[in-house]
Amino acid sequence: MENIAQIRNLKKSYENGNIKALNGIDLDIKRGEFVSIIGPSGSGKSTLLNMLGALDIPDSGEIKVADYDLTKNKNLNEFRGKKIGFIFQLHNLIPNISACENVEIPMFAQKISSKEMRNKSLSLLEIVGLKDKAEMLPNKLSGGERQRVAIARALANNPSIILADEPTGSLDSKTSNKILKQLTRLHEEENVTLIIVTHDMNVAKLADRVIEVLDGKILSKNDDSLLDSEISI
Amino acid sequence: MSFLSLIFKNPFRNKSRALLSIIGIGIGIATIVALGAITDGLISSAEDTLHAGGSDFTVSSKEQDSSNMGSFGSASFNETWRDKIANESNIEWAAGVYVGNVVTKDDPFFIMIGLNKEHYNMVDLKIVEGHENTAENEIIIGKLASDTINKTTGDTIELDDKEYKISGVYETGNSNMDMGAITTLSTVQNLMDDEGNITSIYVKVNKDADVDEITENIDKKYGDNLTTIASLSDIEMVGEMVDMLNGASWAISLLAIIIGGIGIINTMLMSVFERIREIGVLKAVGWSSKRILIMIIGESVVITLTAGVIGSIVGFIGVEALTYFNLMPGVTPVYTVWTFLKAFIVALIVGIVGGIYPAIKATKLPPTEALRYE
Ligand SMILES: Nc1ncnc2c1ncn2[C@@H]1O[C@H](COP(=O)(O)OP(=O)(O)OP(=O)(O)O)[C@@H](O)[C@H]1O
Numbered sequence: 357m358e359n360i361a362q363i364r365n366l367k368k369s370y371e372n373g374n375i376k377a378l379n380g381i382d383l384d385i386k387r388g389e390f391v392s393i394i395g396p397s398g399s400g401k402s403t404l405l406n407m408l409g410a411l412d413i414p415d416s417g418e419i420k421v422a423d424y425d426l427t428k429n430k431n432l433n434e435f436r437g438k439k440i441g442f443i444f445q446l447h448n449l450i451p452n453i454s455a456c457e458n459v460e461i462p463m464f465a466q467k468i469s470s471k472e473m474r475n476k477s478l479s480l481l482e483i484v485g486l487k488d489k490a491e492m493l494p495n496k497l498s499g500g501e502r503q504r505v506a507i508a509r510a511l512a513n514n515p516s517i518i519l520a521d522e523p524t525g526s527l528d529s530k531t532s533n534k535i536l537k538q539l540t541r542l543h544e545e546e547n548v549t550l551i552i553v554t555h556d557m558n559v560a561k562l563a564d565r566v567i568e569v570l571d572g573k574i575l576s577k578n579d580d581s582l583l584d585s586e587i588s589i
Numbered sequence: 590m591s592f593l594s595l596i597f598k599n600p601f602r603n604k605s606r607a608l609l610s611i612i613g614i615g616i617g618i619a620t621i622v623a624l625g626a627i628t629d630g631l632i633s634s635a636e637d638t639l640h641a642g643g644s645d646f647t648v649s650s651k652e653q654d655s656s657n658m659g660s661f662g663s664a665s666f667n668e669t670w671r672d673k674i675a676n677e678s679n680i681e682w683a684a685g686v687y688v689g690n691v692v693t694k695d696d697p698f699f700i701m702i703g704l705n706k707e708h709y710n711m712v713d714l715k716i717v718e719g720h721e722n723t724a725e726n727e728i729i730i731g732k733l734a735s736d737t738i739n740k741t742t743g744d745t746i747e748l749d750d751k752e753y754k755i756s757g758v759y760e761t762g763n764s765n766m767d768m769g770a771i772t773t774l775s776t777v778q779n780l781m782d783d784e785g786n787i788t789s790i791y792v793k794v795n796k797d798a799d800v801d802e803i804t805e806n807i808d809k810k811y812g813d814n815l816t817t818i819a820s821l822s823d824i825e826m827v828g829e830m831v832d833m834l835n836g837a838s839w840a841i842s843l844l845a846i847i848i849g850g851i852g853i854i855n856t857m858l859m860s861v862f863e864r865i866r867e868i869g870v871l872k873a874v875g876w877s878s879k880r881i882l883i884m885i886i887g888e889s890v891v892i893t894l895t896a897g898v899i900g901s902i903v904g905f906i907g908v909e910a911l912t913y914f915n916l917m918p919g920v921t922p923v924y925t926v927w928t929f930l931k932a933f934i935v936a937l938i939v940g941i942v943g944g945i946y947p948a949i950k951a952t953k954l955p956p957t958e959a960l961r962y963e
């Protein structure tokens with residue numbers, strides 16, 4: 357199967373090189389794959405995910421995602437809008453507009469009418485089981501419901517890849533299971549590539565492949581692995 | 590939802606802050622509208638005076654006398670000039686008038702107009718109360734002056750230590766004339782210690798006659814002594830006054846732009862910093878910098894245009910209140926499309942200029958920083 361993401365010797369440092377957040381990452385992700393990324397706090401998981409979504413620019417190395425060369429490309433906003441669906445730990449919904457309108461936000465870049473936007477948004481809310489709450493403001497929704505709205509928003513432009521940074525980090529286990537089920541179903545039914553950063557080993561194990569990051573590097577199979585020792589951090 | 594409706598909703602998330610900005614800019618806009626209406630009113634009433642009773646032009650002395658406000662700063666001249674002008678060809682009528690300021694108890698700049706009765710109908714003078722002045726010590730008072738000094742038919746007024754009786758109240762429709770009082774030419778000449786002189790001649794030309802040709806002819810013939818004034822721009826002093834008023838009006842507009850601009854920059858910067866995360870999300874979902882720029886500038890313009898609407902209404906009500914309570918006697922405010930257009934152009938400029946810096950700030954935020962921010 358072809359690679360949807362290809363990363364070679366990717367490096368990124370902060371604070372004038374004092375913090376090496378990514379220190380030579382090599383990674384291939386196949387189209388339609390479900391990958392989870394684990395590792396201790398500060399190891400560089402979010403930084404890696406941000407690179408994949410072109411939210412951050414690497415210092416050196418190569419990164420190609422969905423046929424875009426992210427080190428060269430200038431149309432990064434177009435790439436983010438068309439190819440990527442982001443889900444963050446906090447839902448980050450816009451407070452003064454309804455759930456339905458929040459899901460419409462990524463669609464502005466497309467040339468479609470308000471009516472089409474609304475219909476698409478409603479059908480996405482139906483997928484996450486929130487059609488009846490479409491007109492509610494975010495602060496009237498529960499934490500889990502808000503995160504489901506964020507999932508619907510991530511799907512707005514039919515992305516090829518969904519990037520989720522601790523999507524269930526702020527939710528209780530029951531709600532988080534529900535959210536994960538929805539994400540895995542999307543992966544299975546729509547063949548979306550799913551990349552989830554998580555602390556939770558039970559979440560990580562749902563994936564086709566678990567990648568471990570430590571000190572800005574990916575641990576190879578024979579390194580001491582968190583997975584082998586079954587430690588959940 | 591349309592992009593536009595998002596732009597309209599966002600500024601009112603923080604209602605009190607939006608309101609404060611709107612009040613701040615609205616005050617500036619109200620001032621611009623009010624000043625514009627008053628300035629235009631002053632200019633048009635001065636224009637009216639030149640064409641009192643439908644006269645086509647005014648003749649006054651070449652000599653300047655800035656102490657004489659009543660006749661736009663020109664000196665008085667011998668009344669025999671009136672007959673010379675009246676005998677020129679194509680002149681329908683020529684009325685000699687003396688306009689002077691007399692100190693009274695109620696008004697240090699009381700305007701006395703010396704005009705003989707045979708010219709009353711020429712200036713469209715109508716008696717609305719009482720009767721015309723007949724005796725030497727009788728005067729008729731303009732409606733506006735009557736309202737201002739609170740004197741009417743039957744009352745007496747002291748002019749230069751002598752009592753005069755108000756025999757009637759008149760109206761001409763020309764606010765400058767209606768702000769004064771009229772009596773015979775000789776009485777006013779006497780009051781002003783200026784016997785045999787007048788301050789201007791109102792001239793009406795025959796139908797179909799060419800005003801420019803006639804004034805040119807008079808200027809050529811009597812140019813050493815007299816000057817003709819067919820429009821305000823012919824009068825140096827008034828021209829300067831109009832320039833000054835317009836200048837002051839623009840200066841205040843500029844001040845409003847600067848103060849309002851600083852206010853809106855502050856408001857929008859606060860709004861951007863409060864929404865760092867949200868703006869990061871917009872970038873993450875594919876919004877271009879251009880769209881974010883337009884959104885923030887748009888929000889700024891929504892605030893300033895709202896201030897434009899409210900400020901215009903307040904400015905209008907303010908001017909009408911001043912007029913209603915007679916605080917600007919003789920000034921009839923004039924509203925033109927330009928009065929309000931200027932206010933809206935200012936509001937738009939303040940909105941765009943004030944929104945640019947915060948908008949650029951917003952687009953410069955790196956999306957990851959935006960998402961880390963807590
Ligand atoms: N914008 C930044 N400026 C400075 N340092 C940064 C920045 N972003 C990340 N870092 C640093 O880079 C390292 C990796 O951060 P990253 O957020 O990728 O960790 P993480 O694995 O996601 O951790 P966590 O599990 O706590 O979310 C950390 O040491 C972090 O402090």
Ligand SMILES: [Mg+2]
Nearest residue numbers: 401402403521
């Ligand atoms: Mg992280």
